[in-house]
Amino acid sequence: MDLSAINPILLVASLMVAATPILLAAVGELVAEKAGVLNLGVEGMMITGAICGFAIAVETGSPVMGFLAAAIGGALLSLIFGVLTQYLLSNQVATGLALTLFGLGFSSLIGQGYIGIKPPSTEKLDIPLLSDIPVLGPILFNHDLMVYVALALVAAVWAVLKFTRTGLILRAVGENHDAAHALGYKVVRVRLLAIMFGGGCAGLGGAYLSLIRVPQWTEGMTAGAGWIALAIVVFGSWRAGRVLLGAYLFGGVTVLQLNLQAAGMAIPVEYLSMSPYLITIAVLVIMSADKSRAALSAPACLGRVFHASS
Amino acid sequence: MTGTDLLTISGLTKAYPGVVANDDVSFSIKPGEVHALLGENGAGKSTLVKMIYGLVKPDSGTMQLHGQPFAPTEPRAARAAGVAMVFQHFSLFEALDVAENIALGMENPPPMRMLAKEILEVSETYGLPLDPYRLVGDLSAGERQRVEIIRCLLQNPRLFIMDEPTSVLTPQEVGILFDTLEQLKEEGTSILYISHKLEEIRTLCDSATILRLGKKVATCNPREETARAMAEMMVGTTLHQPERTPHATSDVALELKSLSIPSANPFGTSLKDVTLNVHRGEIVGIGGVAGNGQDELTAALSGEMPTAPRDIVFSGLPIGDLGPNARRRLGVLAAPEERLGHAAAPDMSLTENALLTGAIREKLSARGFLNWGATEAFANMIIADFDVRTPGPDNAARSLSGGNLQKFVIGREILQRPEVLVVNQPTWGVDAAAAADIRQALLDLASAGAAIIVISQDLDELMEIADRFAALNEGRLTKAVPAQGLTVDEIGLMMGGAHDMHEAQLHEDASGETAL
Numbered sequence: 001m002d003l004s005a006i007n008p009i010l011l012v013a014s015l016m017v018a019a020t021p022i023l024l025a026a027v028g029e030l031v032a033e034k035a036g037v038l039n040l041g042v043e044g045m046m047i048t049g050a051i052c053g054f055a056i057a058v059e060t061g062s063p064v065m066g067f068l069a070a071a072i073g074g075a076l077l078s079l080i081f082g083v084l085t086q087y088l089l090s091n092q093v094a095t096g097l098a099l100t101l102f103g104l105g106f107s108s109l110i111g112q113g114y115i116g117i118k119p120p121s122t123e124k125l126d127i128p129l130l131s132d133i134p135v136l137g138p139i140l141f142n143h144d145l146m147v148y149v150a151l152a153l154v155a156a157v158w159a160v161l162k163f164t165r166t167g168l169i170l171r172a173v174g175e176n177h178d179a180a181h182a183l184g185y186k187v188v189r190v191r192l193l194a195i196m197f198g199g200g201c202a203g204l205g206g207a208y209l210s211l212i213r214v215p216q217w218t219e220g221m222t223a224g225a226g227w228i229a230l231a232i233v234v235f236g237s238w239r240a241g242r243v244l245l246g247a248y249l250f251g252g253v254t255v256l257q258l259n260l261q262a263a264g265m266a267i268p269v270e271y272l273s274m275s276p277y278l279i280t281i282a283v284l285v286i287m288s289a290d291k292s293r294a295a296l297s298a299p300a301c302l303g304r305v306f307h308a309s310s
Numbered sequence: 311m312t313g314t315d316l317l318t319i320s321g322l323t324k325a326y327p328g329v330v331a332n333d334d335v336s337f338s339i340k341p342g343e344v345h346a347l348l349g350e351n352g353a354g355k356s357t358l359v360k361m362i363y364g365l366v367k368p369d370s371g372t373m374q375l376h377g378q379p380f381a382p383t384e385p386r387a388a389r390a391a392g393v394a395m396v397f398q399h400f401s402l403f404e405a406l407d408v409a410e411n412i413a414l415g416m417e418n419p420p421p422m423r424m425l426a427k428e429i430l431e432v433s434e435t436y437g438l439p440l441d442p443y444r445l446v447g448d449l450s451a452g453e454r455q456r457v458e459i460i461r462c463l464l465q466n467p468r469l470f471i472m473d474e475p476t477s478v479l480t481p482q483e484v485g486i487l488f489d490t491l492e493q494l495k496e497e498g499t500s501i502l503y504i505s506h507k508l509e510e511i512r513t514l515c516d517s518a519t520i521l522r523l524g525k526k527v528a529t530c531n532p533r534e535e536t537a538r539a540m541a542e543m544m545v546g547t548t549l550h551q552p553e554r555t556p557h558a559t560s561d562v563a564l565e566l567k568s569l570s571i572p573s574a575n576p577f578g579t580s581l582k583d584v585t586l587n588v589h590r591g592e593i594v595g596i597g598g599v600a601g602n603g604q605d606e607l608t609a610a611l612s613g614e615m616p617t618a619p620r621d622i623v624f625s626g627l628p629i630g631d632l633g634p635n636a637r638r639r640l641g642v643l644a645a646p647e648e649r650l651g652h653a654a655a656p657d658m659s660l661t662e663n664a665l666l667t668g669a670i671r672e673k674l675s676a677r678g679f680l681n682w683g684a685t686e687a688f689a690n691m692i693i694a695d696f697d698v699r700t701p702g703p704d705n706a707a708r709s710l711s712g713g714n715l716q717k718f719v720i721g722r723e724i725l726q727r728p729e730v731l732v733v734n735q736p737t738w739g740v741d742a743a744a745a746a747d748i749r750q751a752l753l754d755l756a757s758a759g760a761a762i763i764v765i766s767q768d769l770d771e772l773m774e775i776a777d778r779f780a781a782l783n784e785g786r787l788t789k790a791v792p793a794q795g796l797t798v799d800e801i802g803l804m805m806g807g808a809h810d811m812h813e814a815q816l817h818e819d820a821s822g823e824t825a826l
Binding site: 178299 | 364397404405413414415419
């Protein structure tokens with residue numbers, strides 16, 4: 001085994017790339033769950049975003065158009081979930097699971113003609129001066145735009161939830177939908193918008209996989225990334241900062257184990273492959289072990305059906 | 311109806327499928343008047359105020375505010391017109407702090423820091439101390455109500471609607487609330503005060519509108535009417551007063567020995583060092599403001615929350631670690647507070663519900679097979695003995711009215727001949743006639759020799775049936791004292807007085823207190 005083949009700078013730089021899809025999906029799901037909606041369809045929305053983004057990027061030749069299409073595709077798919085759960089009052093868990101199954105099947109249907117094609121490449125930003133700084137330059141300032149978009153999104157979600165009235169209303173709806181309704185807030189509308197935001201983010205995350213990280217289209221290519229995003233939201237106690245931490249931890253272990261595989265470590269590959277999932281969950285579970293505090297940050301109406309009957 | 315009235319309501323009607331909630335209701339409120347809206351549960355009080363607050367749209371009828379037509383389509387419009395409302399079940403968000411909760415109830419809230427300052431100012435002016443940065447989940451029921459009231463006051467309302475505001479308060483806190491309302495009234499704000507507590511209304515209100523089954527039956531001056539006369543207008547018949555038959559109490563049936571258990575709910579109250587003896591033939595009433603450990607105590611007594619074996623002793627047997635079924639076998643039965651979902655399964659029939667708790671003592675199952683014939687007979691017996699109004703035992707529990715289902719739930723336990731019976735809020739949300747029947751049944755059960763613990767927030771009820779009284783306050787139980795001869799002040803102090811108030815002020819308010 002040759003550990004010297006692992007370059008720490010490259011490792012940290014690729015960590016950010018590996019974490020971005022999950023980070024995007026998780027921050028979207030965070031917003032939906034803060035509004036009281038448990039959408040288990042993240043995986044389905046991600047893979048739908050992956051194929052929508054891939055197909056449009058290939059057809060138009062523009063990765064930017066691809067990402068836009070991915071966000072719209074994910075949001076539209078989540079709108080199905082929104083209508084079913086918010087207007088037709090279906091069970092959120094069952095509907096979310098169905099959405100994942102639907103998304104997986106639907107994406108492979110669209111993706112028939114796109115297997116084995118290379119998408120137009122997304123350029124790295126290569127910020128002048130900053131990216132020339134030794135060590136920090138390649139780690140922080142030599143990425144594609146989406147890495148920064150994802151980080152900006154996390155910061156924006158954190159600030160909106162904490163400091164703005166919009167965020168306060170969103171949290172109020174997730175905390176006690178009956179009280180929010182009694183005060184005259186549009187519970188269903190707020191939730192629909194939150195669901196669509198979550199869908200859009202998941203779509204972006206999927207497109208990041210198919211356009212930048214892999215980059216090509218294969219069926220089922222999200223490979224559980226949506227589920228890990230869901231887990232990160234819950235074990236990150238519904239806080240933007242912890243979601244960021246969880247996503248980067250997952251990305252970090254993923255990249256590390258790939259490097260270890262390449263370096264020929266004497267552990268069966270299967271164990272290395274499962275390590276990112278195990279380690280991320282274990283760390284977040286330990287962090288959220290204080291039950292009373294975790295229960296405080298959980299939106300009290302999460303997953304509950306709202307009907308303005310009284 | 312003159313032009314000087316603040317709010318005039320004429321001919322308001324609202325029907326829901328199967329029931330007319332309000333039928334042609336008219337009345338008016340003058341500026342600076344405290345107007346009571348009286349009626350039993352289901353009389354249509356809540357629907358009426360929801361129409362005024364814009365939450366429900368009337369089918370027909372009109373409202374006028376300041377002589378202008380007033381038809382709010384949403385609460386926002388009502389608030390903009392100067393109507394504010396404090397809800398019966400608080401519309402608060404437990405995981406948010408006081409200032410955030412208040413901001414949510416305002417149209418254009420100032421920045422948080424300014425708002426916190428305003429909250430402090432208003433709370434000082436009206437004698438309602440409140441820390442803007444505390445989480446609402448950590449506040450007592452009385453403090454939560456202050457949050458709601460301050461939220462309304464910050465909008466300078468012309469009409470202030472309060473829906474059953476005193477049901478969650480200690481007598482001292484009621485005194486403080488009434489002082490605040492008096493002050494508001496002097497400033498010219500009108501108050502629409504909804505309650506079914508008649509003495510309160512006689513102390514506070516200038517006029518009263520009485521509703522029965524959705525119709526207005528009378529408008530009167532509550533200071534000139536007796537409580538009994540108003541009660542009969544509310545109910546429409548003369549009330550039957552439960553009677554106690556004098557009987558002796560004998561040996562101790564149930565003992566709680568320094569029972570301490572943590573609550574399962576993050577905002578619940580842990581029980582601390584609860585000690586109590588209950589004798590056969592005795593009813594012990596446990597009062598206290600909601601959320602002071604009532605649910606935890608019920609769970610510990612019923613066996614839902616196991617404790618150390620010797621913490622709970624029944625006739626010398628340690629039963630603390632036994633589950634509900636093992637306790638039922640011994641004769642320790644319980645009827646929890648929540649009728650739908652806890653005491654009864656809403657979508658199951660009355661027969662099935664009778665089986666759920668009666669299977670063991672009534673021997674309704676054998677070798678894992680159910681005896682439906684015997685079960686139905688048992689259900690029919692409950693229905694007949696307790697006058698449950700239902701077409702038959704095959705109806706779902708959900709289809710019964712609150713009072714009827716409560717009679718069924720209590721009757722189901724009483725007919726199993728309990729040696730110890732624990733009931734939590736036996737008449738909550740039950741009409742006066744059914745409540746009287748339930749109280750009578752409990753009194754009869756006690757005189758037959760059972761030991762009974764009644765946990766209730768209705769102090770009148772406890773004074774009516776309990777032999778001894780104890781109060782829960784923040785998870786601690788006071789010593790049980792004979793109920794007869796207890797004064798309102800003494801009860802209030804047992805319940806913890808006014809949370810968070812200064813001694814002197816408390817004393818002053820308590821001395822002026824008459825309402826209960």
